[in-house]
Amino acid sequence: MPATTAEAIALVNQTVTVAPLVLLSVVDHYNRTVKGTKKRVVGVLLGQNTGSVVRVTNSFAVPFEEDDKDPSVWFLDHNYVENMNDMFKKVNAREKLIGWYHTGPKRQSADLEINDLFKRYTPNPLLVIVDVHLKSINVPTDAYFAVEEIKDDGSTTARTFVHTPSIIEAEEAEEIGVEHLLRDIRDAAVGTLSTRLTQQLHSLKGLHHRLSEISAYLAKVVNGELPINHVILNKLQDMFNLLPNLSTPSAEAKEKALNGKGAPGAETSSELVRSFTVKTNDELMTIYLSSLIRAIIAFHDLIENKMEQGN
Template identity: 50%
Template sequence: MPGPERVVLHPLVLLSVVDHYNRVARDSRKRVVGVLLGACHRGVVDITNSFAVPFEEDAKDPSIWFLDHSYLEVIFRMFKKVNAREGIVGWYSTGPRIREADLDINELISRFCDSPVLVICEVQPNEIGLPITAYHAQEEVREDGTEKSKKVFLNVPTEVGQTEAEEIGVEHLLRDVKDATISTLATDVSAKVQGLRGLFSRLQEIRQYLEYTLAGKMPVNHEIMKQLQDIFNLLPNMNAGMLSKSLAVKSNDMMLGVYVASLIRCVIALHNLIDNKEVRLGKKHVDKPKDKADDPKVEKTDEPKAGEEDKQPSGSKK
């Protein structure tokens, strides 16, 4: 049976794996193992659910391990009653890398499904990018015929997919994580930086693979060489004068737009500062008007002047 072409992982599976790790192996060098549930259609493995399985392995001897497959069968029957469409499509491990016993564990999982996939979830990722990597076991035959065929893990393209209900739940979970004070420009620049860091790490992996292949430490894989040749053929020729000029013009236009936008923001900020100052001064003048009674320049007309009391008519009452 041909292997899967693509693996789609749902957010619920990631949350379940992290919860399983925090409950069992947090602050330790152990790893946890579980079963992946979903469906496979036209080469695409859609992983929608998962559950944990009791697993132990010897730290000194990696060939000694234990996985409770009886527990696996009981829990799977219970999940089957809830959703009959979900079947076992593979298993997960918190890795963070492939280990020696993974091929044997994969053989055990293959009793419950054809062509199981292994998804390694890094609960504490050190690199930028998706913390998941999917693999599929396939028979490999050496071209020179010096060795017998053996199974090896091949990488499978992986992505994160979600339904409408899951998207709403993820947005609620990430609502408090997102900082609303960060501008859109800062977010875009941060995304560009993360993308460049991810590209740099992938280029380092390619360089390391080519060095190992040249030194004879790893066998030559013609499929990888073909993909690398396609990448090199798609790279633009930076020595062409027209391309360099076009890139320079495009960069200058973008920087001009950023510069003009910065000037406009500065002018608007100064304008608002002046308006705010004028409003504050106007309020101060309105709130504290000068009282005529307190003004020494204004004469008080209510009190009689000296000598006016004597000029009153004799018939008037005092």
């Protein structure tokens, strides 16, 4: 049935949002199958259509072939589409088949016929053309809906595509993943060693600045310029409690100091090393106990699973 002008306007006014994961999947599909050729790839789009917003959240590739000389001759495995769609429904029932994509980069003459095939699964299939060779800073997607064009002269209606705006929009989980990936990206122009040294230098400068502020504050408190704040002093005490204990030298170090066998400054140096070693061992013991408990819980779950499977 021909679409009225109001229906066509409603389709044009819909906003299409495409998740970055979909673009990544389309580019991977293209690179794996037809990279270096003039062919295009075709796939299915999954997501939600609320009537005013169409959100594309997932996709999968579909076997597709077309004649290079005759574009009207093409093959799309609809059985594969149905089987994959059923499996995706089991994983996430919210993601429904809402349209299809191809890598164009422009519309082709057979697109309307392919679009009619997807009407088996959704009333108004969305077509998204993804430009995998984008050379400018623009949105790499073009979204279309198929409508029946009513001519003014009253002649036979013709099917055509109407363009609708599309944007790239990530969910919160995707944004967090991208942020973590960007943290791991290193500047190739800067050496690894120099980068680490620079970061350590900045960290030491920041530590020195904070210690200077603490020292200046304590000096003002001692001189009576500032009142005593027990909350700040308690936090400082907690911080000093984390430091290695240097006030209790070992018996061996005491004996060497009394007999005069130790070198000048050797006692202080050895005690500093021993204190840091004890502190490190305490922290490693905590990590070891945590790993041990985690392993015991994993074995417990495995045994319970075996017992349930056996019964």
